[in-house]
Amino acid sequence: MRKILVFQHVATEPLGHLDRLLRESGVRIRYVNFGREPHAEPDVRRYDGLVVLGGPMNVDQADHLPHMRTEMAAIREAVDAGKPMLGICLGAQLLAEAMGGKVHPNRVPEIGWYQLHTRKAAHDDRLFRHFEHNPHFVFQWHAYTFAPPPGAVPLAWTRNCRNQAYRLGDSAWGLQFHLEADEALITRWLASEAGRAEIDQHWSLQKIARIRAATRRHLALAQPLSDRVFDEFVRMVGPRARGVVLPSR
Numbered sequence: 503m504r505k506i507l508v509f510q511h512v513a514t515e516p517l518g519h520l521d522r523l524l525r526e527s528g529v530r531i532r533y534v535n536f537g538r539e540p541h542a543e544p545d546v547r548r549y550d551g552l553v554v555l556g557g558p559m560n561v562d563q564a565d566h567l568p569h570m571r572t573e574m575a576a577i578r579e580a581v582d583a584g585k586p587m588l589g590i591c592l593g594a595q596l597l598a599e600a601m602g603g604k605v606h607p608n609r610v611p612e613i614g615w616y617q618l619h620t621r622k623a624a625h626d627d628r629l630f631r632h633f634e635h636n637p638h639f640v641f642q643w644h645a646y647t648f649a650p651p652p653g654a655v656p657l658a659w660t661r662n663c664r665n666q667a668y669r670l671g672d673s674a675w676g677l678q679f680h681l682e683a684d685e686a687l688i689t690r691w692l693a694s695e696a697g698r699a700e701i702d703q704h705w706s707l708q709k710i711a712r713i714r715a716a717t718r719r720h721l722a723l724a725q726p727l728s729d730r731v732f733d734e735f736v737r738m739v740g741p742r743a744r745g746v747v748l749p750s751r
Contacts, residue, residue, distance in 0.1 A: 506530070507576075523733060584671065588675050595647075647678065650668040
């Protein structure tokens with residue numbers, strides 16, 4: 503049975519919508535939560551794929567959060583081995599930094615629903631072809647962005663952030679946005695003390711009501727898109743079968 507390794511940074515940023523697809527596929531999931539186990543040293547060679555999730559920290563904090571260097575070493579090993587790899591938000595930034603790109607603050611934060619535009623290269627991309635040449639609203643929560651690593655293929659942009667997604671080689675993708683975010687996850691982020699404080703810092707707490715309203719409008723289209731995009735990634739990891747989720751360690 504196929505196994506996938508998932509790097510998690512905080513309990514509030516799980517696999518979200520991607521969790522169901524992996525469970526249904528029969529791929530076994532092994533979490534490493536660096537928030538609880540900062541000194542963990544997982545062996546990526548034992549797994550058939552890697553997902554690196556988001557988190558409130560930034561790549562430029564690696565001197566204070568040494569697990570980021572552990573993660574980037576594992577990312578390089580996964581990419582060099584051609585394993586299917588998906589980086590989401592912070593995960594996309596770690597992939598970029600690990601492979602020679604550059605991570606830096608975005609000119610403005612993006613929190614909420616933003617219209618995502620795909621580039622020409624996305625039309626033939628295994629994952630991004632499902633965007634079907636049309637702009638789609640996707641959920642964002644980030645203040646940093648990346649310059650893709652050398653050789654990467656840029657795939658998408660928003661008005662406020664020119665680099666939203668890229669492919670590196672044939673099996674690694676970085677997504678700045680949260681296509682995995684379902685209604686429960688978005689609700690949890692908006693209700694959290696840290697989330698509310700960040701929104702109030704840049705806008706006002708009134709923005710929360712607007713994001714909730716936008717979630718009701720856009721999620722019905724975003725979820726089927728998430729299914730199609732992530733299903734392609736899951737198929738790369740392993741065939742569909744009845745699955746079991748292993749406990750964290």
